[in-house]
Amino acid sequence: MPELSLELLRDIAWPFALILAWVAGEMGHRWLRLPRISCYGIVGFALAAGQAGLLPVTRGGPMALLAYVAFGLILFELGYRINLSWLRANPWIALTSVLESGGSFAATLAVALAFGMTTLPALMLAALSMSTSPAAVLRVANELRSSGQVTERTLHLSALSCGLAVIVFKSVVGYGLLVSIGSVLQALWSSIVVLAISAGLGALFGVVVPGLLRLFGRLERDSTLAFALGVIALTALTEALKFSPLLAALAFGIVARHRRVVLSQAQRNFGALGDMLTVLLFVFVAATIDWRHAAAGAVLALWIMLARIAVKIAASTLLARVSGVTWRKGALTGLALTPLSVFAILLLEQSRHLGLALLDEMTAIMAMVLALEVIGPVITQRALIWAGEAAPQAER
């Protein structure tokens, strides 16, 4: 019964890939001291359709939605840790963000154009390279139980850069549509309106969910579950309406936090649910990458990565002293901002329905994501350890 076994294989491929990734994550973490997420990425990439061929090609569908939920949970948690009043009290942090993500945009654009890329894809690539992967930094920081200025700044700068990257990316998409279709309306819709509604929906959830919790008067016990359900609902809604689930989840977290209902320590990462979905997220994203694409974009990717790291370190170091830390901690913050991953692929995935079939054209981003999904978390991990902010080995 060859058909049956093939079908069977397809059905069990994902769960077994997740188990394999989890095992690799634990082994890599224990013996090689690698961040677990790096190992998940390696397994996902190795098993993907283009490589070992174990995992089926997935475009959209339930796996993609689950990946969005996973990323939504991470962005929510990150948003929840963002303290907007810090940015008011210390505007140098916000300035660092503008400088490092703006610099990353400019540097990437320059490199891409120098490599002969056309304007629109180059602009998109530049927009994507602005962001630091919140999944990577949050996971690594939680894994190390790291605490201090480098950790705190990396998390805040990551959230800010994601927000900026989504805004710039959607604007570029809007511009692209204007150029290719010539419709002002659709251009505006795909950029400003989508951004505004996504953030608005997130903010609405941020008001309603804590409000419900307050109504029930059980803030401490039930908040994790309620927020997780909120993120799932918000992701499904924004995804179905073709808005931005990422921006919505971030806005949800930020608004919920400023409503003063607080997650307790035990609920970091959304517990086992969050852990499971993180495995899925990293396997899924790496599985979208085909080695042929990655290889084709490798040289350009290398140059962009180098330029990007240099800009992030330079910007963060430049403003270190005035923003209240040592030069060294400033440089380490810049270094910790290296990861670029998941986010870019998800954004590109989402733009597919607009008719701008970019994922297959932008091979450089594939290579970058592959490299930085595996290496990026290791760099962040090292930066936090060098900064002396990781908990002692025995206590993690």
Next chain:
Amino acid sequence: MPLEPFKASASLTLGVELELQLVSPGDFDLCDAANDMLDLLARKPFPGDVKPEMTQSMIEVSTDVFTRYEPLLAQLRAIRDQLIKAGDRLNVGLCGGGTHPFQRWFHQRIFAKPRFHELSALYGYLAKQFTVFGQHVHVGCDNADQALYLLHALNRYLPHFIALSASSPYSQGVDTLFDSARLNSVFAFPLSGRAPFVLHWDEFESGYFAKMEKTGVVKSMKDFYWDIRPKPEYGTIELRVCDTPLTVERAAALACYLQALCRHLLEDHESAPAEDDYLVYNYNRFQACRFGLEGVIVHPRSHESLSLREDILATLRLIDPHAQALECGGALEEIHRVAAYSGNHAWALRRQREVHGSIEGVVDTAVRLFRGEPEALV
């Protein structure tokens, strides 16, 4: 190392030390920010002094030596403002309170300094459980015998300071039912409790201390965690039972209450302290820790039961002339307010838990109160 000689200082001068909590405004848990805070604070002159404490989530500040309430309070406020300014730049919240309401002691990190690592190795989990925050008040003494006299004469008043300063009702996430749960952590140490009943410095030095040193149990006065201990190198006695209050105003008031009380003890000659006074000492101390101002203590001489609240109010009337002489009427007004109607900070924190519905809300209020926002108390 023999005991260093008692360095005389001006009688009734004051110095205040406060151990403060460093909390993350993100989740209101303690955060390991001492290094970053100290780095930033070192950039410009600090009013008084600031130094690391046992774990990375604590910081200790101390004032210069003062004789009067107003300048002491002014410096405490200056210290607070400078700390808050640094905290704002680093996204670190500061607050008082004898315990952090829900921190997990096993998550605390020992500050990288040889003495702290030695203590951590010796005391094991006790050292980390010692993530508690106290206010220490130094009172200057012009000779060593005066120091020992004051130390023992104060025994009967010690519960006042516990009850008035109590601000640690919560520990490890639960209501302990104590007003000062912090002192329970201190009692776990083998050399805690009261000082031995010796009234002459020579006898203390050549007798008790020399014998203890010979046992190898102690090396210096630092190894004693007594409720009140002499500090020969400063020429002071140090009262160590107070929880760090939620405001610097309360801290200054407690210090000056002690100052006025010491002046009363030195000038009005109550009956001399006796060894038997200590028969009720631990019981009274428990009452103050457990019930705060609602506690009922036993008078060491008359053996009658006294409401702690009433006893404080009576003492305030008794020492009023000394407060006038020391110009610390404002401080005693604050103490009167606490004892007569507003209650101690443990009570205030419990009320915040009810209002906010979450223990994180309690920390949020503590952070805002320390910033000098009294409206945070809803």
